[in-house]
Amino acid sequence: MTLSPPILALFLADLLSLVLLVPAGLFALQLLRHWDPSSGRALQLRLEKRTYLVSAVVGLVFLAQLLLLPLFVHTVDRMALQIVGAMCAVGTLNANAWGLPALLLRIALFFLAAAWLVLHRLDARAPDYPLTRTKYVLLLAILPLTLAAAGVQFAYFMLLDPDVITSCCGSLFSQGTESVTAHMAGLPALPTMVAFYALLTLTLMAGLAYLRWRRGLLLFAGLATLSFPVAIVAIIAFVSLYVYEHPLHHCPFCMLTGDYGHIGYALYLPLFGATGLALGLLSARLAGGDSLRAVLQRDAPHLVIASMAGLGLFAALSAWLSWQSNLILLGH
CATH class of the missing domain: 1.20.120 (Four Helix Bundle (Hemerythrin (Met), subunit A))
Structure with missing residues (x-):
């Protein structure tokens, strides 16, 4: 299948997301082990300083994830013109076994990313950061899902054969x-x-x-x-x-x-x-x-x-x- 600019944009966005989220996930593991807002230890102060930067980066990644769902749907909808038997996005997604799982993973990522952004907004407005542990646990849950979505989407587009007759x-x-x-x-x-x-x-x-x-x-x-x-x-x-x-x-x-x-x-x-x-x-x-x-x-x-x-x-x-x-x- 020809890699059009929207498909390349989806691939690049997934790659950049993983490059940024993997170090954030490692930081999340350290934070969950040592986070104690009541402590005045040097480690706690370092964690508090680093969490500002990590949270900002993660927030940008999840904002991008919100945009990737409509981009993915729009891309597969436009590709219906190239797939034999397809009338809309359903036909394109049914062209191989990876299409519908890719869509479902994108939807799950959209909702989890939106939830994380809301948690981050509320957490930043509280003096003792009560949602810090919650949002970093959620980050660790989102990380493998992001990897799965990237892998399934890559398999879907790379194995897409326009000559295969799909169902409408x-x-x-x-x-x-x-x-x-x-x-x-x-x-x-x-x-x-x-x-x-x-x-x-x-x-x-x-x-x-x-x-x-x-x-x-x-x-x-x-x-x-x-x-x-x-x-x-x-x-x-x-x-x-x-x-x-x-x-x-x-x-x-x-x-x-x-x-x-x-x-x-x-x-x-x-x-x-x-x-x-x-x-x-x-x-x-x-x-x-x-x-x-x-x-x-x-x-x-x-x-x-x-x-x-x-x-x-x-x-x-x-x-x-x-x-x-x-x-x-x-x-x-």
Whole structure:
């Protein structure tokens, strides 16, 4: 397969990420062994000084990881024109055994990187750095995942054969198969709509309640995180049908193409952003700590508002797409 500039950019970004994260991981091991904010030892002072630099570098790497997911999806979507049988990103990803695992690893990295960035932001605003251990444990968990994502993505692109006939999205989301995606596509529209909008409404109400009384952050963060898989199911079950105006077209990727005005990006970006913020808040809230409570009281409302805005935008756009569509789905 010809290595286009986007593919080379993905390879280079993964290589640079690993070059920077491996030394950061070694530092994390040292920090977890010796970190003691109450100590005045010289080692603790050196760790505190080094953690500023390491955290800044890791933060830049994880910001880049947030951008690599849309770049990867856009790249495989554009490559559908070169793969026999592919109509969208689904066909390109199905061209060999490494495509879908590469996408899933990219999604996992996106959410973990977003959570780490939220933890780092909150940790830096507390006087005793209560989340330092938590975020470096998370870094050690992300490091092998980054290596796996880089390796799987490299195998996917290097083993991609444009002459191999792949399957289109219709086969993956066909209700006649026994796959998980087929079961999602076969869900009845009305109950799925009710469950989807009820969960989003409950999540937004929990967010408003937190902003009003500063209680229930764990509830909001948990509901907002849960909203992501429910939203993906809703896209496959009924939102996609209204976008394509076809009762049997359930693909969540075709809406990313120019044929549909790239409307999928307007749906997915706020959803992913809102979920990433919620996951970070959930991790911080579970980590606890007296000093962290004061930081959350001061800074969490801004993150809650941002997460609510993303979920609200996703819900509003989904409802608008359903309302303006020429497809009459309910009642048939």
